[in-house]
Amino acid sequence: MKHLFVVMTRKNSNKILVTVAIFLSVIVIPTLIIYIFEGNRLFSSWLYYWHHASYGLSFGLVFWLGNWAIGHFTATRLNWYKDPSRSNTISVIAFIVYGIIAGLGVPLILGHYMLHITGKQLINHAVFNAFIALSIDLVVVAVYFSRFLTKAMMEAIEKGEQLEKVNLIAKYEALKNQVNPHFLFNSLNTLAGVVEQDQKKAVDFIKRLSNTYRYVLDQRDKELIAVEKELRFVNDFMHLAKLRHGEGLILNTAVNSVQKQIVPLGIQILVENCIKHNIIEDDFPLTIDILEEDDYLIVKNNLQKKKSIQSTVPLGLENLKNRYSLLSNVPVVVTETPDTFVVKIPMLNTNAE
Secondary structure (H helix, E strand, C coil), X not given: CHHHHHHHHHHHHHHHHHHHHHHHHHHHHHHHHHHHHHHHHHHCCHHHHHHHHHHHHHHHHHHHHHHHHHHHHHHHHCCCCCCHHHHHHHHHHHHHHHHHHHHHHHHXXXXXXXXXXXXXXHHHHHHHHHHHHHHHHHHHHHHHHXXXXXXXXXXXXXXXXXXXXXXXXXXXHHHHHHHCHHHHHHHHHHHXXXXXXXXXXXXXXXXXXXXXXXXXXXXXXXXXXXXXXXXXXXXXXXXXXXHXXXXXXXXXXXXXXXXXXXXXXXXXXXXXHHHHHEXXXXXXXXXXXXXXXXXXXXXXXXXXXXXCCCCCCCHHHHHHHHHHHHHCCCCCEEEECCCEEEEEEECECCCCC
């Protein structure tokens, strides 16, 4: 209830601010400018006042509508987060160009038809008014950008905090899954069997097990990682899983864009979900394909669900969607058919790692 009251209060405050801004822009400021030039003569008669006030009202209305349209367009159509310099330059140029055109055009038209000014006097009138209008326009630009940049900064901070939170959850879940007693018991049990059969395989198993723990810990402070590094980690993870599940687990990898970026543990989460939610037997093998298509990395498996697993969205997959929603406008795509389960995660072009 308290939160709802705060939201309603903010909305009402915004409406009041907009109303005050319109009143000042359209009525008060134009009237003050006319009074500066006309003095008390402005109030000599209602007809004289209305004649000049209409001029000021029209002038203010044209400027307010134009600036509002430019502000709305630049705020909604330009990408301020990916290319702030370009967006900032376009916005400033648009405001200034409109200020010059409207500042000259409106006084020329209204001065001629409403105030009946002609010749050199009309040109001087237009130039002077354009100077005043452009000065006001620059103030509007300054106010607009200070408000917009403050809002953008707060949104960026909030977005960063959300991303940090979901990343911590993802890495905690991944680490918890790796060190939980069930995983550790299976790994040690597999290791015991391997030691009896082949000591070289046992040493390799221990190294790969160590690599999986080290990778999870090393990536705890990173938002993105190269596909190449993630695939190496997944190969170690799958090697451990294959020793446990035997020939019933098959992994195929065909990815060329290894320098592109994905979220850490992204592939591993999807591969682990495949193993966890599907039957794996020699007679019913689980085949996992890691592919690429356009700017997507694809993890695909044949569907043979375990009956004991409920048909809900896995927590890891939901977390993966949330992490990408904070990093990119490109969504994670999930497709399920009677025979296959496919997840597409965006590969991002960035130098961040």
